[in-house]
Every structure is written in C-alpha cells, then in structure tokens.
Amino acid sequence: MRFEALTIKDIAKALGLSTSTVSRALRDSYEISPETKKLVLEYAEKNNYHPNPIALSLKERRSRSIGVIVCEIANSFFSQTINGIESIAYHNGYNVIIAQSRESFDREMINLQYLTSRSIDGLIISVSTETRDFSFLKELHERGMPIVFFDRIVDEIETHKVIVDNYKSAYDATSQLVKNGYQRIAAISNAAYLSISKDRLAGYRAALDNNGIPVNENLIKHCHHGGMLLEEVEQAVNELVKAPEKPDAILTTSDKLTTGCFRVLKSKGISVPAEMGLVGFSNSDLTELLDPPLTIIKQPAFEMGEIATTLLLQLIESKRPVKEFETRVLASELITRGSTIAKKTEPQKLASL
Amino acid sequence: MRFEALTIKDIAKALGLSTSTVSRALRDSYEISPETKKLVLEYAEKNNYHPNPIALSLKERRSRSIGVIVCEIANSFFSQTINGIESIAYHNGYNVIIAQSRESFDREMINLQYLTSRSIDGLIISVSTETRDFSFLKELHERGMPIVFFDRIVDEIETHKVIVDNYKSAYDATSQLVKNGYQRIAAISNAAYLSISKDRLAGYRAALDNNGIPVNENLIKHCHHGGMLLEEVEQAVNELVKAPEKPDAILTTSDKLTTGCFRVLKSKGISVPAEMGLVGFSNSDLTELLDPPLTIIKQPAFEMGEIATTLLLQLIESKRPVKEFETRVLASELITRGSTIAKKTEPQKLASL
DNA sequence: ATCGTTACCGGGAACGATTGCGTAAATAAA
DNA sequence: TTTATTTACGCAATCGTTCCCGGTAACGAT
Numbered sequence: 001m002r003f004e005a006l007t008i009k010d011i012a013k014a015l016g017l018s019t020s021t022v023s024r025a026l027r028d029s030y031e032i033s034p035e036t037k038k039l040v041l042e043y044a045e046k047n048n049y050h051p052n053p054i055a056l057s058l059k060e061r062r063s064r065s066i067g068v069i070v071c072e073i074a075n076s077f078f079s080q081t082i083n084g085i086e087s088i089a090y091h092n093g094y095n096v097i098i099a100q101s102r103e104s105f106d107r108e109m110i111n112l113q114y115l116t117s118r119s120i121d122g123l124i125i126s127v128s129t130e131t132r133d134f135s136f137l138k139e140l141h142e143r144g145m146p147i148v149f150f151d152r153i154v155d156e157i158e159t160h161k162v163i164v165d166n167y168k169s170a171y172d173a174t175s176q177l178v179k180n181g182y183q184r185i186a187a188i189s190n191a192a193y194l195s196i197s198k199d200r201l202a203g204y205r206a207a208l209d210n211n212g213i214p215v216n217e218n219l220i221k222h223c224h225h226g227g228m229l230l231e232e233v234e235q236a237v238n239e240l241v242k243a244p245e246k247p248d249a250i251l252t253t254s255d256k257l258t259t260g261c262f263r264v265l266k267s268k269g270i271s272v273p274a275e276m277g278l279v280g281f282s283n284s285d286l287t288e289l290l291d292p293p294l295t296i297i298k299q300p301a302f303e304m305g306e307i308a309t310t311l312l313l314q315l316i317e318s319k320r321p322v323k324e325f326e327t328r329v330l331a332s333e334l335i336t337r338g339s340t341i342a343k344k345t346e347p348q349k350l351a352s353l
Numbered sequence: 354m355r356f357e358a359l360t361i362k363d364i365a366k367a368l369g370l371s372t373s374t375v376s377r378a379l380r381d382s383y384e385i386s387p388e389t390k391k392l393v394l395e396y397a398e399k400n401n402y403h404p405n406p407i408a409l410s411l412k413e414r415r416s417r418s419i420g421v422i423v424c425e426i427a428n429s430f431f432s433q434t435i436n437g438i439e440s441i442a443y444h445n446g447y448n449v450i451i452a453q454s455r456e457s458f459d460r461e462m463i464n465l466q467y468l469t470s471r472s473i474d475g476l477i478i479s480v481s482t483e484t485r486d487f488s489f490l491k492e493l494h495e496r497g498m499p500i501v502f503f504d505r506i507v508d509e510i511e512t513h514k515v516i517v518d519n520y521k522s523a524y525d526a527t528s529q530l531v532k533n534g535y536q537r538i539a540a541i542s543n544a545a546y547l548s549i550s551k552d553r554l555a556g557y558r559a560a561l562d563n564n565g566i567p568v569n570e571n572l573i574k575h576c577h578h579g580g581m582l583l584e585e586v587e588q589a590v591n592e593l594v595k596a597p598e599k600p601d602a603i604l605t606t607s608d609k610l611t612t613g614c615f616r617v618l619k620s621k622g623i624s625v626p627a628e629m630g631l632v633g634f635s636n637s638d639l640t641e642l643l644d645p646p647l648t649i650i651k652q653p654a655f656e657m658g659e660i661a662t663t664l665l666l667q668l669i670e671s672k673r674p675v676k677e678f679e680t681r682v683l684a685s686e687l688i689t690r691g692s693t694i695a696k697k698t699e700p701q702k703l704a705s706l
Numbered sequence: 707a708t709c710g711t712t713a714c715c716g717g718g719a720a721c722g723a724t725t726g727c728g729t730a731a732a733t734a735a736a
Numbered sequence: 737t738t739t740a741t742t743t744a745c746g747c748a749a750t751c752g753t754t755c756c757c758g759g760t761a762a763c764g765a766t
Contacts, residue, residue, distance in 0.1 A: 005472070007721090007722055007723085008722065008723060008724095009722070009723090017745080017746090018745070018746045018747080019722085019723075019724090019746095020723095020724080020725075020745080020746065020747080020748095021744085021745055021746075023722095023723065023724060023725085024724090024725090024744095024745090027724085030743095031743075031744060031745075032744070032745080033743075033744060033745090036744080036745085050469075050470045051722080051723070052411075052472065052721090052722050052723070053470065053471050053472055054407055054410045054411050054416060054472055054721090054722080054723095055411055055721075055722035055723045055724090055751090056722080056723060056724085057407045057751090058405075058407050058408055058411050058721090058722080058723080058750095058751045058752065058753095059722080059723055059724060059725095059750075059751050060723095060724090060751085061751070063407060065450075072436075073426055073432050073435060073436075074429060074432035074433060074436065076427060079426050079427035079432060080427060082426060083425075083426075083427065083453070086451075086452075086453070090452075090467065095450050095467075095471055096450070096451070097418075097448050097449070097450060098439075098449070098451055099439075099443075100436070100439065114443065114448070117403045117406065118406050118448055119358070119405065119406055119407055259639060259642070262642060263641075263642055266642060284639065286612060286637065286639045286640075286643070287639075288616075289612070289615060289616055289619060289643050289644075290639070290642050290643060290644065291642075291643065291644025360751090360752055360753085361752065361753065361754095362752070362753095370715080370716085371715070371716045371717075372716090372752085372753075372754090373715075373716060373717080373718090373753095373754080373755075374714085374715055374716070376752095376753065376754060376755085377715085377754090377755090380754085383713095384713070384714060384715075385713095385714070385715080386713075386714060386715090389714080389715085404752080404753070405751090405752050405753070407751090407752080408721090408751075408752035408753045408754090409752080409753065409754085410721095411721045411722065411723095411751090411752080411753080412720080412721055412752085412753055412754055412755095413721085413753095413754090414721070
C-alpha cells in the first residue's frame with residue numbers, strides 16, 4: 001500500500017499549464033499573471049498540495065534534517081537536550097533523526113555511518129564514554145560535515161561546542177561537601193579520557209587541594225560504561241567502602257552514575273548522608289523525591305540543546321566555510337538537598353580549623 | 354559549506370563507462386562482465402561510494418523513514434518504547450523521526466502535518482490526552498498511510514494496535530489494594546475519553562465491584578493534561594483529601610500521574626502508605642528508590658515498540674492493501690513495593706466505620 | 707553466407723521540483 | 737509603421753539513481 005500525493009505535474013495537467021508555470025505560481029513569481037496564480041493557488045489549496053521534500057532535497061542537495069547522537073534518550077539530561085534541539089530544528093523546518101550509542105564506540109560508529117549515509121545536513125553529538133578514536137569524526141568534519149559537540153566534547157576537532165562549566169561545577173559541589181564537614185571525598189566518574197571526566201575531576205581535585213585535603217587517587221573510580229551496567233558502579237562503590245581510607249562522601253560525574261551509585265548504596269544498606277554523603281550531576285526531577293533527596297548539579301539541558309542547534313544551523317546555512325568557532329560555556333545549578341546535609345560530628349573538626 | 358559525495362556519474366566518468374553500467378555493476382546484475390564489475394566495485398570501495406538515499410527515495414517513491422508521535426520522550430515508558438521502535442527500524446534500514454505532542458492536540462496536529470509533509474512511509478502514534486477529533490488521522494489512514502497505534506489507541510480507526518491488558522492491569526492493582534486492607538480507593542486518570550483511561554478505569558471499577566466496594570464517582574479524578582502540569586494533579590489530590598469520603602489509597606493510570614501524585618502527596622506531608630496507599634502505572638526505574646518505594650504496574654515498553662514497528666513494516670512493505678488487522682495485547686507486570694503495604698491499623702478503622 | 711543467440715554495454719526517460727533561457731503576443735516608444 | 741520593451745508562459749536541463757529499450761559484437765548453427 002502506498003501513500004500517493006499530488007504533484008506539480010498533476011496540477012499542470014489538470015489546469016492545462018506547464019509545470020514551470022505551476023511551480024512559479026506557487027512560489028509567487030512576478031512573471032506569472034495574477035489570474036493564473038489565483039487559479040493554481042486555489043487548485044493547490046483545494047487538493048492540499050504539498051511540495052515533495054525529497055524532490056526538493058535532491059535538487060537543493062540538502063535534506064533539511066540533522067542527526068543527533070547521544071548515549072541514550074532514556075536519560076533526563078539527554079531527553080531534555082533533545083527537547084531543546086527539536087524546538088529549534090522544527091522551528092526552522094528541519095527534522096531531527098536521533099540515534100543512541102548506548103555508551104558503545106561500535107554502536108556510535110554504526111550510527112555515524114548510518115546517519116551520514118542518510119545524508120544529514122549536520123550533526124550534534126555527545127560522544128560515548130568508550131570513544132577514544134576520533135578519526136572518523138575528524139574525517140567527516142574535514143570533508144565538510146557541520147558538527148556541533150555538546151556535553152562530551154572532542155578537543156581535537158575544531159568546531160562549535162556547548163558545555164557547562166564542568167570544572168567550576170565539580171569544584172563548587174566538592175567545596176560544599178568540605179564545608180559540610182566531609183573529609184574523605186571520593187569520586188566516581190566516566191572513562192578518564194572523556195572531556196567531562198577530565199574537567200570535572202580537575203575541579204574536584206582543585207577543590208580538595210584548596211581546602212587542604214590531599215587528593216587520594218584510590219578514591220577516584222572510573223566506570224567505563226558510564227553506569228550503563230549497574231555492576232561496574234557496584235564494583236566502584238565496593239572498592240571504595242572496602243578501602244582503608246573509606247570515604248565519607250562521593251561525587252558522581254554523570255546522571256547515570258548518580259542514580260546508579262545511590263541505588264547501590266541503598267541496596268548495600270549504607271545510609272545517606274549519615275554514613276556517606278552523595279552529590280552528583282543529574283537532571284532527573286525524581287532525585288528530589290528520593291530518600292534522602294539528592295543534592296545535584298543540574299545542567300541547563302534544554303538551553304544547551306537550543307544553543308547547539310542554533311550554532312549548527314548557522315554552520316549549515318553559512319554561504320562560505322566557517323573558520324571561527326566558539327565554545328559556549330553555560331553555568332550549572334547546584335541544588336542542595338538532603339544527601340549532603342551538614343555532618344553533626346563536626347565540633348572537633350571545626351575546632352581544628 | 355556543503356558535504357559533497359561521490360555519485361554514480363563520477364564513477365562512470367572516471368572509468369569511462371555509462372551510468373547504467375555502473376549502476377548495474379554495483380547491483381551485481383548478470384548482464385555485466387565480471388571484469389567490469391570488479392573494476393567498478395573496487396573503485397566504489399576505494400572512494401567509499403554510498404548511493405544517495407534521497408535519489409533512491411525519489412525513484413522508489415518511499416523515504417524509508419517512519420514517524421513516531423508520543424506525548425514526550427522524557428518519560429520512561431515512551432523512551433523505552435522508542436528504544437524498541439528504533440531497534441527494529443534501524444535493523445531494517447529505516448530511520449525514525451520522533452515528534453512530541455506534549456499532550457496537546459494542536460501540537461499533535463502540527464507534528465502530524467509536518468511528518469506527513471516530510472513524506473514518511475508510516476506512522477506509530479500514541480495520541481495525546483487532549484485528542485478527541487480523529488478526523489485527520491482517519492483521513493490519513495484512508496488515503497493509504499500505514500499507521501500503528503500503541504498505548505493510547507483509537508478505536509474508530511481500523512489498523513494494527515499494541516497495548517497491554519489495561520483492564521486486567523488496573524483490576525489486579527486495585528484488587529491488591531483491597532486485599533491489603535484499603536477500603537476507599539480513589540483513581541486519578543487522564544481524560545475520560547482516552548482509551549487507556551476507559552479501560553483502566555473499567556478494571557478499577559470492576560475490581561471494587563467484585564470486592565463489594567461501591568464505586569464512588571467523587572473519588573475518580575481526571576487530569577486533562579495528563580499530568581504535564583503539576584497543578585492539575587495537585588488539584589485532583591486536594592479535592593480527594595478534602596472530600597468527606599477521603600480515600601485511603603490512590604490508583605494512578607499513567608507514568609506522569611504516578612510520580613506527580615507522589616510528589617504532591619509528599620509536598621503536602623501526607624505519608625505513604627500510612628495515610629495514603631499509592632499504586633500506579635510507571636516504567637521509571639527510579640520508583641524503586643523512592644521513599645517508600647512505589648508499587649507500580651510496569652508495561653513491557655521495549656517489546657511494545659518492537660511489535661508496533663514490526664507490524665508497521667509489514668503494512669509498509671505489503672504488496673497489496675492489508676485488510677486484516679490485529680490488536681496485540683501484552684501482559685503488564687505488577688511490582689509490589691512499599692507504597693501499598695498491608696494496613697496494620699485496620700481493626701479500629703473498621704470499627705469506626 | 708545468413709540467421710539466431712548470447713553477452714555486454716549505452717542512451718535516455720523517468721521520479722518531483724526549480725530555474726535559466728527562449729519566445730510569442732501585447733503594449734509602448736520611436 | 738517599425739522597433740523596443742514588457743508580460744506571461746513553455747522548454748529543457750538539473751539533482752542521483754534505476755531500468756526499459758535498444759544496439760553491437762562474437763559465436764555457433766544452418
């Protein structure tokens with residue numbers, strides 16, 4: 001069964017005109033008489049003619065669709081970003097094709113191949129936690145594909161990027177933990193080479209440093225599947241609580257890690273925040289309803305999607321190659337709640353300050 | 354900046370052949386000599402030729418893309434469904450264009466217009482809670498557009514549908530509440546005319562009936578924006594707790610309503626389950642971590658997406674018009690947790706009645 | 707020598723839309 | 737009356753691909 005649509009040729013035949021005349025009439029060209037225009041327009045309206053976007057794409061050599069690759073859409077941060085992307089894209093007559101890498105480099109490559117073979121006009125991507133080899137992206141970019149990175153960006157490729165101030169976000173969150181009396185603060189992060197891991201851990205380290213707390217590398221754990229597997233989070237937590245210098249708080253550097261870590265702590269009967277403080281990056285609005293409510297670093301995800309798309313459309317619609325690129329750095333929001341409540345066993349510590 | 358790709362014409366020119374020969378060589382036609390094939394194939398491989406999908410679409414009069422409309426992707430049930438849809442679609446060389454209605458009829462119409470004007474080959478949709486007028490969908494269907502409904506289906510349109518056993522799901526959940534000692538069970542649902550509202554409330558009513566509990570229409574509330582606005586959920590809860598026959602438990606019939614209702618109860622200081630039991634449809638894996646953990650009815654969302662897509666592809670790829678349609682009814686899963694714990698303070702309350 | 711067959715390849719029309727160019731008729735200017 | 741200009745439309749190429757027609761060799765059979 002096929003869905004047949006009215007073409008410009010049908011209109012031409014029905015009205016005894018040529019296709020060029022019909023086309024021009026529809027586009028309100030000056031060289032068509034008002035009477036003919038009216039005739040064509042009315043006929044098109046009545047039979048609800050819509051220009052075939054595929055034919056237009058072929059002619060204009062652009063598909064008016066952009067590709068988006070994220071690790072998964074069932075993740076508050078990314079679904080909110082996608083909302084922002086869609087709002088701008090649809091507003092400009094573009095459609096959005098979404099693909100999920102599920103934190104796998106292989107799947108990311110497959111999606112990349114698929115999307116480019118589907119001739120997208122541009123790409124918005126937050127790379128997977130496994131991605132270390134950027135050669136394909138690089139080649140794509142060099143061959144002229146407009147690309148905008150967000151969240152997990154790639155330093156080696158010069159193009160527009162949208163991120164939050166990862167360093168400051170982690171710095172502030174860690175500082176707050178210190179202020180609240182936590183001393184042995186651990187961090188659970190994605191793969192070490194990932195941009196957000198590097199920046200957020202740098203902020204974490206700096207905060208400890210500036211507060212006179214030595215950084216203990218044993219308290220920094222990496223989850224190479226970004227928390228997609230609960231087991232890896234479980235292992236990280238296990239290693240932390242079994243360590244001789246058992247931490248009294250944990251900083252998690254991404255959505256999936258935050259809820260995953262909380263899940264593990266709960267299942268192990270480790271009480272939050274009494275036994276273990278917890279602060280993490282998260283955009284889920286359910287974290288507020290957990291027990292205890294989670295202190296989170298919330299990113300302006302919707303806005304990030306909007307900005308990324310605006311920048312991408314600029315690249316796509318630019319007449320000549322763009323040489324100047326910008327990295328937009330937005331502020332995140334630290335929302336303080338129960339999971340990092342001030343420790344009551346403080347007096348002695350305060351005295352020591 | 355434009356992304357230029359190798360065409361069949363380029364290959365033809367480079368190899369001194371005609372485009373038809375190249376085309377046939379690439380498609381391994383019998384009328385091309387092995388040597389020529391090898392020549393063409395190797396050249397194509399080396400310069401990584403990919404057929405232009407847009408040109409193919411124009412020729413074959415199909416876009417190999419399907420449209421999906423849900424109320425929002427930042428909703429566990431729908432994002433899981435979309436995962437199922439994508440897994441099947443990508444596997445069959447289709448891409449998926451997702452649009453969100455945000456529970457608004459107007460936005461649904463805009464998306465529908467947009468998607469059909471982008472010449473999709475088929476449509477998978479769960480209608481918004483506002484949608485009462487199906488004329489556009491009906492016309493689309495009559496004009497030959499393959500459509501599959503899931504979750505919120507439309508009875509008037511005869512095509513494939515995928516749902517869970519909504520009646521039984523609500524019946525079982527309500528029955529369990531009764532078994533656990535709850536007596537005045539309220540329900541918060543979407544708009545009354547929505548398929549899932551009708552079926553789930555029917556199950557709810559039947560369960561009360563079969564347990565000898567009279568159905569009190571004052572304890573059935575409808576949220577016309579499907580919980581997209583927290584205020585409407587708040588109002589529903591307010592009306593319930595202020596009612597003379599204040600309920601001791603609530604059944605919520607969709608994801609957004611479940612977490613919304615829990616949020617409102619929490620903010621109003623109404624303890625769950627002591628003061629108010631709560632069971633609802635939800636696919637969020639965070640409900641387990643709430644305080645108390647929520648008893649939920651979980652739908653096999655991923656599987657629903659897979660089935661819907663398989664059925665849609667059948668419709669699309671069928672040579673002749675399909676006349677026989679099926680409605681797949683899957684089983685849901687009732688996961689019992691803390692929010693519907695058996696009431697201990699039963700004797701005195703029963704006495705006071 | 708002629709015909710039929712097979713193997714191999716090219717020309718060109720389509721798919722739906724846009725657009726540069728050509729041109730007839732009508733009107734204005736010389 | 738002749739020439740220039742304007743008005744209003746059609747022709748045909750184009751985008752990348754497929755596929756229906758051809759067409760031309762080479763070869764064997766008659």
